[in-house]
Amino acid sequence: xxxxxxxxxxxxxxxxxxxxxxxxxxxxxxxxxxxxxxxxxxxxxxxxxxxxxxxxxxxxxxxxxxxxxxxxxxxxxxxxxxxxxxxxxxxxxxxxxxxxxxxxxxxxxxxxxxxxxxxxxxxxxxxxxxxxxxxxxx
Numbered sequence: 001x002x003x004x005x006x007x008x009x010x011x012x013x014x015x016x017x018x019x020x021x022x023x024x025x026x027x028x029x030x031x032x033x034x035x036x037x038x039x040x041x042x043x044x045x046x047x048x049x050x051x052x053x054x055x056x057x058x059x060x061x062x063x064x065x066x067x068x069x070x071x072x073x074x075x076x077x078x079x080x081x082x083x084x085x086x087x088x089x090x091x092x093x094x095x096x097x098x099x100x101x102x103x104x105x106x107x108x109x110x111x112x113x114x115x116x117x118x119x120x121x122x123x124x125x126x127x128x129x130x131x132x133x134x135x136x137x138x
Contacts, residue, residue: 010109013037016074020052027052028105031088033075038088039107040077045093045100049081057085 007021007030018031020042027042029052042052058073076085076094085094086102093100 010037016056018052018056018077020050029077030107031056031077033088035109037107037109039105040086040088040091041103041105043102044079044081044084044086045102046079046082046084046095049079051077051079051086051102054078054080056088 003024005023007023007028008019010032013019013030013032015032015034018029021028021030027050029040029042029050031038031040040051042050044051044054054077056074057076057078059071059076060068061071062068075088077088078085084100086092087094089104091102091104093102
């Protein structure tokens, strides 16, 4: 079963930006795509470049010469060493989609109260004040 790790406050990962964190000895590249957070191993599967330092680009497609469409702005990361592109949402390579994929991890945004809640609950007892004495009921 996968373990959950709180890595940083959302305020430190604004929309459109990326951060590199270390979790259990692994460098993970985090990406905020318009309020959705995605995590990829910070290592290009081609030759090991740090993907978290790569340029974020969109998808450009063409059905014929001179006619281009642009979509998915900022949803691809370009390897800083050789320019290979990977889908931030899935890790899928756009250079060799049948062979290469950057490992992706589940990432989520959770309220602080949920994160600190944990599995532990302190026992509580009813308390009342009577004629200036503190009384605890057991």
